[in-house]
Amino acid sequence: MTQDRVVIGVDLGGTNVRCAGVDDKGRISHHTKLSVAGSASAEAVVARIVDCISRTMDGYGRNRVMGVGVGTPGLIIAETGTVVYAPNVPGWTDLPLRDILEERLKIPVEIENDANAAAIGEHWVGAGRGVRHLICITLGTGVGGAIILNDQIWRGANGAGGEVGHTTVIEDGVICGCGAPGCLEAYASAPAIARQAREALRAGVQSRLTTWCDGNPETITSAMVAQAAEEGDPVAQAVMHRAGTLLGVAVASLTNLLNPELFVIGGGVINAGDLIFKPIWDEIHRRAYKWSASILRVVPAALGDDAGLIGAARNFTLSRPSPS
Numbered sequence: 392m393t394q395d396r397v398v399i400g401v402d403l404g405g406t407n408v409r410c411a412g413v414d415d416k417g418r419i420s421h422h423t424k425l426s427v428a429g430s431a432s433a434e435a436v437v438a439r440i441v442d443c444i445s446r447t448m449d450g451y452g453r454n455r456v457m458g459v460g461v462g463t464p465g466l467i468i469a470e471t472g473t474v475v476y477a478p479n480v481p482g483w484t485d486l487p488l489r490d491i492l493e494e495r496l497k498i499p500v501e502i503e504n505d506a507n508a509a510a511i512g513e514h515w516v517g518a519g520r521g522v523r524h525l526i527c528i529t530l531g532t533g534v535g536g537a538i539i540l541n542d543q544i545w546r547g548a549n550g551a552g553g554e555v556g557h558t559t560v561i562e563d564g565v566i567c568g569c570g571a572p573g574c575l576e577a578y579a580s581a582p583a584i585a586r587q588a589r590e591a592l593r594a595g596v597q598s599r600l601t602t603w604c605d606g607n608p609e610t611i612t613s614a615m616v617a618q619a620a621e622e623g624d625p626v627a628q629a630v631m632h633r634a635g636t637l638l639g640v641a642v643a644s645l646t647n648l649l650n651p652e653l654f655v656i657g658g659g660v661i662n663a664g665d666l667i668f669k670p671i672w673d674e675i676h677r678r679a680y681k682w683s684a685s686i687l688r689v690v691p692a693a694l695g696d697d698a699g700l701i702g703a704a705r706n707f708t709l710s711r712p713s714p715s
């Protein structure tokens with residue numbers, strides 16, 4: 392890619408679609424964001440994505456845009472650019488998203504899973520730069536996971552590999568959104584952290600969260616739990632400690648399984664700092680092989696909300712290497 396040309400990176404989330412041009416150094420510009428909340432059909436979401444990409448392309452002039460890389464939630468077949476299903480996008484089942492976007496935009500498109508895209512971004516210009524074997528875990532609405540081995544995304548046999556959030560951490564635990572009991576996501580996602588705080592309050596324990604939520608535990612968010620924990624609230628600290636511990640159980644298991652050099656942990660919850668990172672290390676020391684743990688690093692993500700967008704653009708370039 393010459394310095395002049397860009398790839399449009401697209402990050403589709405549950406509430407917004409975000410687009411920006413990404414140059415060959417991973418720098419972004421012409422950022423555009425459109426709401427997809429309330430879009431009732433597959434077609435409505437596709438139309439918003441096309442609109443968002445078109446606006447960003449117009450910002451550059453179309454002749455400067457080499458192609459489009461999309462990061463989307465759900466199970467993706469990368470080779471065909473098909474979304475097999477996306478639990479949070481209405482009607483997205485067996486959707487040939489790449490073909491649809493190429494047809495409407497008249498430009499080459501590549502599709503990637505959002506967690507994989509974020510990992511590709513962090514590996515390229517973020518916290519995982521220069522690291523060959525790493526695992527990215529993003530604590531958000533769910534617990535996203537992606538595995539990079541030998542500088543390549545590990546997709547598994549039919550595209551569903553890397554689902555760290557759905558590894559079992561409690562044998563007969565809380566039923567996860569995926570339907571299985573005791574997944575990591577059911578304890579360490581942002582909604583799960585809020586839920587566990589609510590449960591503690593309903594059991595009658597005293598906490599500053601009781602005052603903050605004005606007697607209505609339904610209004611408690613993970614950010615409130617993290618804030619209360621930081622201020623020394625024992626209930627909030629116990630919830631964060633449990634999330635960190637179960638995250639550490641998964642991290643230690645993955646360390647023994649794959650011997651990575653690095654875990655990159657992303658999402659708003661990492662602002663809790665040692666409240667999350669210390670229990671992770673406690674479990675690594677309890678459970679992981681000393682040999683594997685001796686070279687291991689666990690770091691916060693570096694690219695924030697832009698990781699998926701940058702990585703989706705990078706995935707386009709990696710999938711379609713230019714002849715030069």
Ligand SMILES: [Zn+2]
Pocket residue numbers: 556557567568569570571574576
């Ligand atoms: Zn699950």
